[in-house]
Amino acid sequence: MKPFLDGLSQCLGPAGLVTDPAEMAPHLTDWRRMFSGPALAVLRPGSTDQVSAAVRLCAQHGVAIVPQGGNTGLAGGATPMGTGPQVVLSLARMTAIGTPDPIGMVVEVQAGAILQRVKEVAAGCGRQLPISLAAEGSATIGGVISTNAGGLNVLRYGMARDFALGLEVVLPDGTVANGLKPLRKDNAGFDWKHLFIGSEGAFGIVTAAVLRLTPATRHRSVALLSVQDLPAAIRLLGLFQDRIGETLSAFELISAEAMRLVETRCGLACPVADGAWFLLVEVASSLDGLAGAMEATLEAAFGAGLVQDGTLAASEQQAQSLWALREHVTEAESRCGKSLKHDVSLPLRRMEAFLDSVRARLAELAPAARLNIFGHLGDGNLHVNVILGETPPAGASGITAMVHDLIAEAGGSISAEHGLGQYRLDEWCRLTPRTGRDLAIGIKRAIDPNCLMNPGKAIPVFSPPK
Ligand code: 2HG
Ligand code: ZN
Structure with missing residues (x-):
């Protein structure tokens, strides 16, 4: 060597x-x-x-x-x-961030640029990059694009794929493919950039991107609400869609158990009385006057008996402390020892039955394991994590297959926003019909015949054909 x-x-x-x-x-x-x-x-x-x-x-x-x-x-x-x-x-x-074009609403960045930094630069010219992740202080644009990351604002703005207008990538033989075009409309044939978004480096290395920006939403209104059950949470989502429509930017779900963990493990206090679930709701706009619409919607929600308790942030500082409760769930979980992460999505109408089955099966399989459920209800993405503690309890080895089997029955996905990586690849192979698997493997073999690009991640190819 x-x-x-x-x-x-x-x-x-x-x-x-x-x-x-x-x-x-x-x-x-x-x-x-x-x-x-x-x-x-x-x-x-x-x-x-x-x-x-x-x-x-x-x-x-x-x-x-x-x-x-x-x-x-x-x-x-x-x-x-x-x-x-x-x-x-x-x-x-490779952290360079170009000067944003505020009217064209684009910015060109290198792949190693930190997401938070790009957001700050966009904000500096009155625009925003609304990809919001708890890890945005360290996550890079290349990683965000390669995993097609989601986050807290997907219900309004979409996933990373929706922001990548153009990419520069290095192919497995070292060739540079330059597609750094700042175009919102480009139907000139096959759009190859999509091969590299969400494929976790299996086809090449993203080295730079042109990102779409959006107008800055300078006014926001944030509420934390508690509800008695999941159907109430989903009806509340419908109410917000009816009354506040496109300004609904986040509709996050936190189970009572997850909230307890944030309080006990991270020392934060939840200002709202318990229900079975908490919802962190944000509406945002570039126009002022949202607070009134938010108050009227909350009144309607209380009037319809959908909400048990709630608080509306009266200042930006309060909004931030409500958000901190949601943003600390992962950290609180990590302080409890080992956990199994299940990053699933499914149709909202199947969610309650799915969670009931998970609870029932977990109680049979591994009664000592604890569920930590939270996620992005507004876009159907739940993190159904299972805390194992320092020593995995009996039955732990069957938990992931059980959760994923139930997701498959519900017509959902076993990876909503985190990707397959090496963690979920076996499960993807087990649950994905042959045609889908063969398609992915065929494309991998065509683009990376020697299997040198991140082998064994995202696509089940570990070595060149014998
Ligand atoms: C979140 O929604 C992240 O906070 C992390 O996707 C989820 O810790 C997790 O499982
Ligand atoms: Zn998430």
């Missing part, structure tokens, strides 16, 4: 090649310490040309590449797996 590493050192320079084990270590494990694997080196290219040169060298030496952004994923998509010689390619040095 010496000629390979020498070649990398030549094309990346001293800042671009890390072989010291201590420096490599954070790149070889995910933040939850669920996945880890070995790598020959961590590459830190500083430009697209350097990415291209490094990929070319890897192709020559048959070394696979694991692209990595902020390493904030929950499915092990950016962690090496030990399936053969691999390097991690971190985009952390």
Whole structure:
């Protein structure tokens, strides 16, 4: 491997090649310490040309590449797996953010730019990038696009795919495909960028993107409500859609159990009396006058008996503390030891029956395990996480298949927004009809015949055909 590493050192320079084990270590494990694997080196290219040169060298030496952004994923998509010689390619040095075009409402950024930073730059010219994740302080644009990340505002604005107008990617042989067009309309044939969005680096490395921005919503109104049951929560969603329509920006669900965890593990106080569920509702607009519409809607909700208790933020500071309750659920969960993450979506009308079945089956299978349910009710995405604690209880090994079987019966998806990574790939293979699997594998083999791009993530291909 010496000629390979020498070649990398030549094309990346001293800042671009890390072989010291201590420096490599954070790149070889995910933040939850669920996945880890070995790598020959961590590459830190500083430009697209350097990415291209490094990929070319890897192709020559048959070394696979694991692209990595902020390493904030929950499915092990950016962690090496030990399936053969691999390097991690971190985009952390490619952080340039262009000057936004406020009227065209676009901005061009490099893949390593931190989501929060891009949002700040957009805000600086009166526009916004409404992709909101708890991890936005570390998540990178490349990672967000490669996983087609969702987040808190999907019901209004859509997923990362809806913001990527153009991409630049480095293909498995090192060729640079430049599609950095700031166009909202482009039907000139096959739109190849979609191959790279949500495919977790299986076809190439996203190095830059042109992102669509939206007008800034300077006025927001945020409420935390408690409801007695899920049907009430769903009827409330309908009421907001009827009365506040397109300004509804978030409709987040937090179970009473999840709220308790946030209070006990993170020391935050919930100002609303318990129901079975809490809802964090945000409406936002570039026009003022929302507060009145929000108050009228809440009055109608209380009048219809849909809401048990609630509070409407009277200031931006209060809005932030209500949001903090929702944003701390993952951290509170992580303080309880190990947990199984289930990132599912399903039609709203099937949700109650699905959750009833999960509760009943879990009580039979692993009575000592605890459910931690929360998520993005407005777009049908639930995080049905199961806390195992420090030592997994009896029956834990059957939990994920049980949850996913029920999701399949309900016509849902086993990965709404986090991706398959290495975590859910087996389950995807188990539950996906053959035609869908063969299509994905066929495209992978055509674009990456030597299987060097993030093998074993998102698509069940680990090596070239024998
Ligand atoms: C969220 O909605 C994230 O907060 C994380 O998608 C979900 O911790 C999780 O399972
Ligand atoms: Zn989520």
